[in-house]
Amino acid sequence: MSNLKALNWRYATKKFDDSRILSEEKMEILKHAFNLTATSYGLQPLKMLVISNKATQQQLTEFSMNQQQVSTASHVLVICIEKNVDEKFISGYFQRVKNLRDTPDEVLQPFHNFLVDDFKNKAIEEIEAWARNQAYLALGTLLTVCATEEIDACPMEGFEPEKYDDFLKLGDKNLQSVLVLPVGYRAKDDFFSELKKVRRPLDEVIIEID
DSSP: OOHHHHHHHOOBOSOBOTTOOOOHHHHHHHHHHHHHSOOGGGOOOEEEEEEOOHHHHHHHHHTTTTOTHHHHSSEEEEEEEESOOSHHHHHHHHHHHHHHHOOOHHHHHHHHHHHHHHHHTSOHHHHHHHHHHHHHHHHHHHHHHHHHTTOEEOOBOOSOHHHHHHHTTGGGGTEEEEEEEEEEOBOTTOGGGGSOOOOOOHHHHOOOOO
């Protein structure tokens, strides 16, 4: 599909066909898309849980305002933020740059030092807000890739993060859940799939500046 056709095809799936499971190939595409998403400074303060255990999905439904998409989807993706974006975390990024690009230390060090100092001066709440913004960037990437791959998805903010974190033991991984994305294939009787998209007129949302 063309990009625009794919985006018109996409909708927030209300009912999944629980008999259809995404192939490993499709899941690999989504994993790589998540890893390739743009993030501020390239730091990737994110991780993504991939859940396909139906008992786990059923339990998480209880913490998702009982939205059945979580239990009936092929897989549930949980986008999480890193709780410790500190000097060690930042240095890890620059080490990867050095290893992959063979960039000299004298080129990397000024930017490395700037980021370390900058994050040291940020409040914990400010770093968390910054990391959450990166999670939404990743969600946008995943939704677009889902559309082009004809994978149905339902982005969710409506869940109880603390209960997700506790049930999935995310604290042990220094993670905090931010967004939930059930993925799979729409049920044939989900009438929402046939509804026309409701969007503001293009001339109301686009401002051309000469």
